[in-house]
Amino acid sequence: MNHYPHPILAREGWPYIVCSVALAIVLSYAIGAWSLPFWLLALFVVQFFRDPARTIPTQKNAVLSPADGRIVVVERTEDPQLKQPAIKVSVFMNVFNVHSNRSPVDGTVTQVNYHAGSFLNASMAKASTENERNAVSVRMDNGTEVTFIQIAGLVARRILCYAKPGDRLARGQRYGFIRFGSRVDVYLPLSATVKVAIGDKVSATHTILAELAE
Structure with a gap:
């Protein structure tokens, strides 16, 4: 895992920020x-790639939000990676949200699977199964x-x-980034x-998305 201190601006955006500011100058x-x-375009790029440090809640059984945004789905379904019943909570990020992704729980990574796909609007239900995505269990x-x-999403590539x-x-640890509008689905046990x-x-x-049974 590649760690680095919170730099205020995400390292993934440094080339975009430098190019947009240089062009404006x-x-x-x-x-x-x-x-x-x-x-104005350079200002938008800077705000898009901001990456502020976050304070981690101390509640041990809390599942934390992996992303900034708005809840668009809360439903009972099946975990597509673990193939077991689950509760899905989906966070939709627009282009004005922070796009740095953080782990919702403490634990050991068991699977990481990338799936190629479409680029539908990430707020749509079928985006979970048809869009390009990367799953971590x-x-x-x-x-x-x-x-x-x-x-x-529609813009994210x-x-x-x-x-x-x-x-x-660790909960709150930065583990990824999605460039431009997108979504993160979290699959939780039914309990x-x-x-x-x-x-x-x-x-x-x-934000605490859910509490796990202790």
């Missing part, structure tokens, strides 16, 4: 005030298994995941108590 000299739209010390899946089978993840509802705004690490 060059155009400022070339066309003056007409370069304003390019400065983690087994906690008590044997409970949780799966969380990064899903590309790159899913980055740094977790590998055998890695140890979990969901603490969010459709339409709720959530914050990665800060």
